[in-house]
Amino acid sequence: MVGAFYNPHLGRELAAVTGIDHLAMADPPAASDPWWPAIRGRYTLLLHDYLGQLSEPLDERSIRRARTLAELYRSPWVAEHFQCLHTEDGSYNLNYVFPPLYTEEFLDRFVRNACALQARLDQPLVMENIPGFFDVKASQMPEPTWLHRFFDATGAGFLLDLPHVWLEAHYRDMAPERWLAEFPLEHVVELHVAGVEDDADLGGPWIAPAEPTDEMLGFAGHAVSRCPRAKAVTFDAFSPSLTAEVLLRSVERIRGAL
């Protein structure tokens, strides 16, 4: 399957077009969204909302919300991220995906809490990798090793975000294919492909709601050929500034690259 994210401001176009197999849902549909019934009736929908950070156990309210959304979407799997973006006491919140320390303690926390969440879901859980712009010296192992151990321990699926891998390789001055080879590709169920653009604060590329470059598409083709269990590739762009043209052309180009 090749698909995209549901961007509600593009509901009219998405309800009518062909060539998109699935839509990932980053937010629940608004009650006022006139296109939602057509979207739900027409597409395979993938739950990709923020459910909570698995460094802590999800509370009952979050689990109920995950179950309700998965049922509403008839989602074949439920996605979450390897992220830890707010402090335990709620005082500080980055409001943006941010990876945990790659340590034994965090591995134990994520394995325990992911297993507890899986036990409460009727669908498989898939987990998405998150890019680091800098290394934290308290980490005890490389990210790919940590991910291997997580997936071996939980049996969860891997949502491989390729631009995240590409960016990490870029900032490590490595070939992306070489960095990718370290990841547990045998667990990949879904892949994300997206564009990157230069960011003035970072002084280099970062994820953007833009078309993937030819280089990124080539990387996607390379990655998919190494992920034997992959079932879906999603154009990962969710932004009010995204246009229908960019979304549709990106999906078409991703399909062509695979």
Added chain:
Amino acid sequence: MTRVPSDRALQDDVIRALADAPYRASADWRRRGLADPDRLERYAHFLARHFYYERIVHFFKYSRALTRVTGRAPEAVLKSPAFDALLPTLVLGSRETAMSVAQLVTAHVAAGGAPVPYLADLLRYEEAMMVVEAGPRAWRDGTPTEGAGSRERYAPEKVEGTVLLDLAYDLPTVLPKLLQPWTELPQAPERRTKLLVARSPHGRVAVAKSDEGVVAVIELADGKRTLEELAAGTGLQVVELRQTLQGLVDLGAVRFSTGS
């Protein structure tokens, strides 16, 4: 003996360094040497712009809808030298920072001098929404926020950050129209309107029209006055007061203080 912090505590420290610019500049953080300072600073600036872009787009959506009249997109302030000047002081999510950023936005939009009669009210309303949303939040359920047993034993208390707005225009009648397609500027009736803006512990911001009774309850609910004292002070019957308080608790404007 020095206690070794847990990895979770270390992660919290990194999150705080990214969110809290004064802490990031402190000797306490710097001597830990946990991350490359240049990379961390760059990423913190990126996060700050992202954090407030999301909030400005959400809370100033009516001003955004008026951009073709005002000529001033609210989010443009994020690329201004004035925002850059705030960077060394920003604490993401704090009420003080929300206030500083919201004031940059209101000054920027108002400076266009657009002929929108209710623009000043609208900007006050949007600023209040953004500021009320700020502050620590409960990310998980499970920690009781009120004492067990009957709430009657506890004194109602206005939740910190709750705001009462006294406006010259009836904004709620025009707000939905601004988000629909329009060619002629939608007008708001010139009618004094009081709005209560509050936030739930989970961060949901709610607005409700307010009357004299609600205003009196909010002004007097100090966590010390009992229901009876509050009824006497506001002139409401106890039954009516209970209903009003329930509505205010649901909104997040009032909680029952345990006195502890």
